[in-house]
Amino acid sequence: MPGKRAASRATRAYVLLESVEGRRDGKDRVDTDRRAKAQRFVELHREGCFLLPNAWDMGSARILEAAGFPAMATTSAGVAFSLGRPDHDFFAEQPPEDRVDRETMLRRVHEIAGGIAVPLSADLEDGYGESPETVAATIAKTLAAGAAGGNIEDFTGDRTRPLHDEKLAADRIRAARETLTAEGEPFVLVGRTDVLLVGGPLDEAVRRANAYMEAGADCAFVPGAADAGTIATLVREIDGPLNVVMGLTGNALSLDDLRELGVRRVTVGGSIARAMYRHLLDAARELAERGTFSYAADQLSQTELNDLFRRG
Numbered sequence: 001m002p003g004k005r006a007a008s009r010a011t012r013a014y015v016l017l018e019s020v021e022g023r024r025d026g027k028d029r030v031d032t033d034r035r036a037k038a039q040r041f042v043e044l045h046r047e048g049c050f051l052l053p054n055a056w057d058m059g060s061a062r063i064l065e066a067a068g069f070p071a072m073a074t075t076s077a078g079v080a081f082s083l084g085r086p087d088h089d090f091f092a093e094q095p096p097e098d099r100v101d102r103e104t105m106l107r108r109v110h111e112i113a114g115g116i117a118v119p120l121s122a123d124l125e126d127g128y129g130e131s132p133e134t135v136a137a138t139i140a141k142t143l144a145a146g147a148a149g150g151n152i153e154d155f156t157g158d159r160t161r162p163l164h165d166e167k168l169a170a171d172r173i174r175a176a177r178e179t180l181t182a183e184g185e186p187f188v189l190v191g192r193t194d195v196l197l198v199g200g201p202l203d204e205a206v207r208r209a210n211a212y213m214e215a216g217a218d219c220a221f222v223p224g225a226a227d228a229g230t231i232a233t234l235v236r237e238i239d240g241p242l243n244v245v246m247g248l249t250g251n252a253l254s255l256d257d258l259r260e261l262g263v264r265r266v267t268v269g270g271s272i273a274r275a276m277y278r279h280l281l282d283a284a285r286e287l288a289e290r291g292t293f294s295y296a297a298d299q300l301s302q303t304e305l306n307d308l309f310r311r312g
Contacts, residue, residue, distance in 0.1 A: 034113075038148035038186040041071050041119035045188055045219055045241050049259040052121065052243075052267045056082050059309065060272070061112045061120075066308050071148070073121040076100065077270030079108050081277060087270065088125050091157045102128035102138060106145045113146030121149035121188065126156065130164065132175035139176040140183070149188030151221055151243075152176055154208065155198070162198040166208055169193075170215040177216025190243060191217030196224030206237040213240040219265060221245075228253060228261060235262035247271030 044050050052071055055061035056078025064072050077087035080100050088099060105124075113120040122142050127135035135152055142150045154169040156162055164172070173191045180187050191212025195205035209220035221243040225231050231253075235242055241264035246253065248269055258266055283295035 034146050034148075035185060037117075037119040038188075041121065041148035041188055042186045042218075044071060044119075045264060049255070049263055050265060051255055052265055054078060054123070054268055054270065054272060055112060056270075056273050057108070058112060058115050060276075061116050062309055065116045065118055069118065071119040071121065072116070073149075073267055074105075074109055074112060074123045075270040075273060076105065076123040076125050078273030079105060079123075081270070081273055088155075088157065090159050090162075094157075102141070106141055109142065109147055110145040113148075119148035120146070121151070121190070122147040124150045124152055126154070126164075127152045127172060127176075130156075130168075132168075132171045135172040136175040136179040139179045139187075139189070143180070143183055143185060143187060148186070149190065149218075151190035151192045153192035153194055153221075155194040163194060163200070163208075166211060169208065170211045173212045173215040173217050180216075188218045189216060190219045190221050191215070192221035192223065194223060196222060196230075202230060202233060206234065209234070209238045209240075209242075213238065219243055221267075223248065223269070226253070228257065231258070231261050231263060241265060243267060245269045 050070060052073050053064050053067075053069055054073045054075035055064050056075050060078070061072060080087045083100060083104070085098050085100055086094055088094070105128075106122075109120070109122045122145070124138055124142060127138045129135065129138070139150065139152075152172060154164045154172075156164055163169070173189070176189055180189060191209065193205055193208040193212065195208060196202070205222050205225075209222060213220055217240070219241045220234075220238050222234055222238075223245045225234055225244055226246070226248070231242075231244055234244075242262070243265040244258065244263050245267045246258075248271060253261075255266060279295070286292055286295050
């Protein structure tokens, strides 16, 4: 009996060791895959111009991936809308309980990042807190969620001071960069300034973008720039790659136009999500007000969607 018990313990120990090693090997493979995707994302920012569309759930991400984009980003607006909540707004218009918190947002980031084969950049809004320490923690959690990049904006939500003090805003980017340096993993950090969105001048947008680049951002993002003249000025005056967002305030410029202007990266924010919800609202109104079904004429078939979402 003692010999059998010893053999049984040895067998259990071997099985346990094999299980632990298997999990470790699996984690190593996941880490290697994440690192390879993140490195590809870093390289996309080194030259040329690319389009980075924005997803808000696994369904939208799988469709964008199937279209052949080399990478994608999340849209905080789209995620909020999918949860039946408003996007991050001025506090007077949005009580705290309406806002999507960091944990909820990062669960969605983790789900999407783990379900696609291309790199994912995360829309991290204002970093989910004012202090540099909070922003640093957000970046660490975003890296752990599997994202290959993320943006931190300087919008406060307070109408009396809509943007963080410029020095504090730069310190927040610096804290994020220090965290990434300590982790030693590839990650594209984007410094976003909302100067133009809150009615501020172009020279302040340039100054802030350069401060964020100097603090450690890899790319500058200035939403609200939609005309060729403004974008050309930003490209010329900002000391680093520029991201612009299309589909929000103007659609006159094409990707080729933006490439000619020297833009490095183009996103579309929540515009795809808003277009989807436009169709949903139109369908709801048709059903409720007219009792007709013409909204269904252009729907994707069950077979098409099954083929898009089928794994393997």
